[in-house]
Amino acid sequence: MPDRLDSYRAKRDPGRTPEPFGPAEDGARAPDAPRLFVVQKHAARRLHWDFRLELGGTLRSWAVPKGPSADPADKRMAVEVEDHPVEYAGFEGTIPTGNYGAGAVIVWDRGVWRPVGVPYDGLARGKLVFQLSGYKLHGEWTLVRTRVAQGGKQQWLLLKHRGDAWAGPGREFAQESVLSGRLLEELAAGEGRAERAVREAERLGAPRRALSRADARPMRATPRGKPLRGEGEGWLFEVKYDGYRLVARREGTRATLLTQRGEDATALYPEIARPLEALPVDAIVDGEVVVLGPDGRPDLAALEARARLARPRDVARAALERPATFFVFDLLALGGLDVRALPLAERKRLLASVVPQLGPVRYAEHVEGRGEELRREVSARGLAGIVAKRADAPYRAGRSAAWLDIPAARSAAEARAPHDASPPVPHPARPARRVEVTNGEKVWFPADGITKGDVVAYYRAIAPFMLPYLKDRPLVLTRYPEGIDGKSFFQKDAPTWRPEWLRTVRIRGEDAGRELDHFLVDDADGLAWIANLGTIPLHVWSSRAGALERPDWCVVDLDPKDAPFEHVVRIARALHALCDELGLPSYPKTTGQKGLHVLVPLGGQLTHAQSRTLGELLARAIEAELPEIATTARALSARGGRVYLDFLQNGFGKTIAAPYAVRPKPGAPVSTPLRWSEVTARLDPSRFTLRNVPGRARRLRADPLSPVLTGKPDLMAALERLRGRMAGGNGGARRRAQRDGRTAE
Structure with a gap:
């Protein structure tokens, strides 16, 4: 019986390309079960977007020359190509010259898709209706088969449905990778913002020093029951995420997630570890992991349910269906340089060049001054509160008055400390x-x-x-x-x-x-x-x-x-x-x-x-x-x-x-x-x-x-x-x- 990946493998030499060659799997699932989807932006001979849907153990794939559009009036041509291994959904890199599809590839978007109806029937009839839940693409879409193109390839149209909150003309998508934060042009050039940030940290006087686990203990906020006086000049203000505190290391191709108690939580959050591994440079970052609910707010119960999982199969399924998000708000080390002594404002500036703005790992935004304005806004949205941080403060382990935990304008008992919670990590x-x-x-x-x-x-x-x-x-x-x-x-x-x-x-x-x-x-x-x-x-x-x-x-x-x-x-x-x-x-x-x-x-x-x-x-x-x-x-x-x-x-x-x-x-x-x-x-x-x-x-x-x-x-x-x-x-x-x-x- 032919393998659905035979065509994929026939076009590639595993000794010459970094692309995965994973086996096809028995991917039988319930008709309405969520499955993985990925969109990869690909600078091959011609720039295009590869649209891929997991089905039956492989990624069914279409090349979309102009990329997806949120405008229902746009009918984007999508040419069906060979199935790809499921592991390809995490591939980001450069296919060397002389190989099939040579050029740079980034993970432009990723998430889950749910078929509307039985997907195999839809493919056979030439009309596949489905819902996407990604970092950029959302709502209901349709692939409609039109004709057989030259070379025997099936030609389809990719359409956005009208009538949902994500449809409409003039909607622009961010072009960075949701894994590494790189632009496709940066990957193709071999250097980007992250590499330049390392040189900037060196210019600012950051010493070259390897940080041990003891060196990288987290800085902690001091609880404060009321906001700062005035506008908070000289302070940066961040949203309090109501999640679990993690310090993450990226060393070579390996990522490690550590709780504030020093426990290894990497296995709990594979959807966070993979993007950290994809970062362009080594780094140690500090942040909070949350699970976002349908309304975009942190869902503490869902996060705690994730933390209780122990079996790898259950963790992998949860990572797909209810993925965690790691909001990164500080930088301890970059490219082998110890940046803890730099002012917070400088560390944040460097950090913004290193981690993505969108995806499972993302940069935590802040405002300068205007702390009370931000506090009122998070209160109106039902969030936990804000954290005030001195813009000129270095990063020092332990509790510090340079970071202040300020609850939202509601009872303090309803707010949790922003940086003091750790996930319950299953011990070996x-x-x-x-x-x-x-x-x-x-x-x-x-x-x-x-x-x-x-x-x-x-x-x-x-x-x-x-x-x-x-x-x-x-x-x-x-x-x-x-x-x-x-x-x-x-x-x-x-x-x-x-x-x-x-x-x-x-x-x-x-x-x-x-x-x-x-x-x-x-x-x-x-x-x-x-x-x-x-x-x-x-x-x-x-x-x-x-x-x-x-x-x-x-x-x-x-x-x-x-x-x-x-x-x-x-x-x-x-x-x-x-x-x-x-x-x-x-x-x-x-x-x-x-x-x-x-x-x-x-x-x-x-x-x-x-x-x-x-x-x-x-x-x-x-x-x-x-x-x-x-x-x-x-x-x-x-x-x-x-x-x-x-x-x-x-x-x-x-x-x-x-x-x-x-x-x-x-x-x-x-x-x-x-x-x-x-x-x-x-x-x-x-x-x-x-x-x-x-x-x-x-x-x-x-x-x-x-x-x-x-x-x-x-x-x-x-x-x-x-x-x-x-x-x-x-x-x-x-x-x-x-x-x-x-x-x-």
């Missing part, structure tokens, strides 16, 4: 740390003969399933040193004698009146060490360190107290039906006691107060629907034997029993994720115990609760539907509230 496999189980034979569950050693062993066994719910979340421990029949106590503050490898996050405790170091558990060793403290249940926050103000889920706790469990099931299914009606996904788990938790993913889109409001609206809607068995009355005397719908566990610092946590009850029940098909009259939460839950978790093909960690539903639309639904039955709700001794809000 390492030998297990020494975690000794002390007094492992002590019986903690007397009626069942379950010992402390059994509990520690359980947490080690369940760790692969439990850790995704614990990662980067502050924990609250409940310790039972003598077992479930002995005294217990809560513990939020990690002891000073903890192992140095156990991470913590410092949070001000309003009840304690001081800052507390909450445990963060990353691995099975940490989980075992905490269990060995005498911990039986673990409670987790709904938000993560680095985004404490943005919860990942909203929970409604169905607490039956003395009500029959069949009422809990009926209410849970009614809540599930309501969420479906509103367009909200919902996921159940047992609490490990008598009730159920129903969780709705938020994707970091709401504050804790807004999450509590959502929970209250859902609870009151169910109360209005099932008043005989459901209530939102908190006082036991007002419940009247009904199931309590508790929405108050949504709030800053509020916790729930972690999925897979053991509860201190006879039988060692476990808070267990459920499938909705299991929430029936036959459900018995006490059946899920320390003894059988690890086996259950292994048998299930997928954790039924895990989508709550990454889901991002359209909450605004759901809230509007819910408010409308509530408005229709508000009178009945008010009467029931008065009956329960409450005032309807």
